[in-house]
Amino acid sequence: MSRHVIVRTSKRVPEQVLKGLAEAGASTVHEADGRRGAVSPDLRPIQAGARIAGSAVTVSCHPGDNLMIHAAVEQVRPGDVVVITTTSPSTDGMLGDLLATSLRARGAIGVILDAGVRDVAELRAMGFPVWSRAVSTQGTVKASPGSVNVPIVAGGQVIHPGDAIVADDDGVVVVPHARVAEVLEAARARTANEDAKRQRLAAGELGLDMYRLRPLLEELGVVYVDES
Template identity: 55%
Template sequence: MAGLVVTGTPRTPLDLVDTLAEYSVATVHEAQGRTGLLASAITPIQSGTRVAGSAVTVTVAPGDNTTIAVAVEQCQEGDLLVVTPRAPCDMGYFGDLLATSLKTRKVRGLVIDAGVRDVADLQAMDFPVWSRYVSAEGTTKGNLGDVNVPISIAGQIVHPGDAVLADDDGVVIVPCARVAGVLVAAQDREEKEEISRARYLAGEIALDVNNMRPMIEAAGIRYVDYSMWKERRIS
């Protein structure tokens, strides 16, 4: 039965969340073993923005945004609202008024597997949103979902308090218990990429920087001189 609101849920510590925001979604996704990435249909309505926060999870009834209003009361500084409908729906669940309420509570953004509207206003007020749809069609009120329970959204399970990182490339979820370890792995990956970048700038190519030649040889690559290739094609 819908209508459950879990209060006092633990969150990822703010210092860890803030450090996570120093890395890209791609880096963190790779650093935690290519896991946690939401489906590519969840895209930003803005560009050039990266945010991280602790998940406040919400399920909503199809075509009804009542539970988003309920969830606002449970939000605090450093949170990021993560919303999914109980059945697919492309309606505009969220606009500038809800964003104003969340921004006042220092919520860092919204991830929603449904629609949003008032996009120009959301961009102007600098409230970051990642959504599946943009739709001017508004929702009704009166039907409940749940707040701060585990949810399934865009191919991933999100628990309240998990770390959420979002940028131009998408959204990745890091389980709360794994954040510290993923940060170590992300820093290690960044350092290795800096070494690789220096080699590329020096003129090397990926086949050598990434030691790919043994791999492509084992896969059966063949190099044939053009004159020989042309002769064989004619004959």
């Protein structure tokens, strides 16, 4: 097998599971999966308010070269999130509005990019969400081989094709394909628990009492004193 490959795969997370993960949001999913899967906060959203969950199409590129992103477009199915990394650190503008237009035509709902993005105003106007390491005017070439739908490392996390990607204003989380159902169940339980706590806090109850933190303060040697 060639060192550089484009893997055709039908491995996807069921649509209803992805919908539930998106509703839960990245932070809740991260907590529900035992505080695993958080992609580096260096990968930040270029827009506000986007909340997505999709199956990963992974792309490994040579730095400063977006040839393999073009190759990946053909492998995208509706509801996918394209996750792009480079073989060494790069902040070059690997993706702009033209590639985003092509990806959207195939059904992609967003991009996670461990490199740079450009045409930010156009991408925002399109409503095409991107989480990236940098915003950069620096352009790229189309000359070097890479791979599509192979395991990659993006933002410090190992991501396999078909894993669930959850992304919103808080950041990006990856959930391995084999764990998506149990993580969704745990996320829904966590959401219900937080809803109950929110009602108690809104009614005026203190977190000190709800979480039984007063004994901990005492144990840590924190004392109350009255100002004289």
